[in-house]
Amino acid sequence: MLQSHAQNPEQFRLAHKHLHQSYPSVWKQLNVEVIAEHSLLIQWQGRDMSLKPVLFVSHIDVVPATEGVSSEWSKPPFGGEIFDNFIYGRGAMDLKFMVIALLEAVTELLKSGWTRPERTLYLAFGHDEEVGGDRGAGAMASLLASRGVTLDFVVDEGGPILVDGLPLLLRTPIQIALVGTAEKGFNSVIANVSGKGGHAMAPPTDHSTVPASMSALVLSVDQHPPATHLVPPVTHFMKALAPACPNPVLRFVLSHCENRFLGYLLAKLLARSSANTAAVVRTTVGVTRMNAGTADNVLPDTGAVLFNFRLLPGHSLNYPLQYLQKHLSGKVKLQQAGGQKARKATPVSSPFNEQFDIVARAIYETVHPEQGIVVAPHLMTGASDSRHYLDITANGVYRFFPLFMNLTAGDVSRVHGIDERIKVDDFLQAIKVYIRMIQLACGDRNVSSGTDIGQT
Secondary structure, three states, X not given: OOOOHHHOHHHHHHHHHHHHHHOHHHHHHOEXXXXXXXXXXXXXXXXXXXXXXXXXXXXXXXXXXXXXXXXXXXXXXXXXXXXXXXXXXXXXXOXXXXXXXXXXXXXXXXXXXXXXXXXXEEEEEEOOHHHOOOOOHHHHHHHHXXXXXXXXXXXXXXXXXXXXXOHHHHOOOOEEEEEEEEEOEEEEEEEEEEOOOEEOOOOOOOOOOHHHHHHHHHHHHHHOOOOEOOOOOHHHHHHHHHHHOOOHHHHHHHHOOOOHHHHHHHHHHHHHHOHHHHOOOEOEEEEEEEEEOOOOOEEOOEEEEEEEEEEOOOOOOOHHHHHHHOOOOOOEEEEEXXXXXXXXXXXXXXXXXXXXHHHHHHHHHHOOOOOOEEEEEEEEXXXXXHHHHHHHEOOOEEEEEEEEEOOOOOHHHHOOOOOOEEEHHHHHHHHHHHHXXXXXXXXXXXXXXXXOOOOO
């Protein structure tokens, strides 16, 4: 078994040393704990102990840049080089930039004399998010729970700011800041296929081999994906975009997306538009592994196909089994896969409360593109460390990071990909967003809540 990057202590030791040296005021004035050997839990004690703390979550670890792939980078993947106003390196987008931006924000607040917030602020930087987060975020959540901590709300990585908007829906270039209010669930199921083996010199002609049965199953699933549904928070997303839509007919449809007929039409439209939009209107299923055979000249008598499901809110952990049963023929048995633990979609956090308004207001007050910007709740199709803190959070989890992404330019492919990078100006802007968000979240809300949140 390959060793996980989360078990490489030297790199984390060097990372901690670098952060300590780069942000001495944080280590000197705040309480910094090393949890589970490699994660960092930072506490900025507030004045009023009766107020629930706020938690900002990020992670120090990154996915690998393998030796062969590294040669395709225009800059060294772990060099942190700045070229043509871009910072290049693994983690520039996911997610070292958020760790650094948060520490920069706290440092600036300390320098400004904002030496003690009204309510306690926690920063939790996990070391194994990319492999599930159980050792890092899981341990920090358990520690906070053992100390009796109940969080007001959590801000974690999630939706970016789409600088080219969503022309498909809005027909306008307005920027969209996506705030994830839920994450899809996760479940993997193995289909074990059995049949008659034999010598490869005379294979059967009736499509009865194990590989043929496996292929038929995969093709059936591919051609008949799960049904589409428009559910919260996707309906919240549509309704948030509606006021920014210049087309009156489309604006009406978006505003009334909870109508059964209009919701059905919208879901079908999104399912056919792109893989990314399809993923928010259906439980997705993808084949991630296929195994059969042991020798070149032997027909296999067993094989296995692994199906990975990402579950919509409202779908149970049994849904994958029920769905696959409709596609089975021949000798096929289904079993739950090992690996990551199956989980349902997270609860949907409210986009109508004070906590969501704090996140939205921080964005509106610091990001001012010429074409305007709208903040919209959305459904995250991936996972984050925030799920580990759900049981100790009172008023919601909001998954947003001020990462400016251009879908048209292919920025999404750079995440976990080649030439991961962030604009210097965008990184500096992210610091401003976090400064304001921390002020609003942990300052005196009675004083700072007078400004209306609105579209700019």
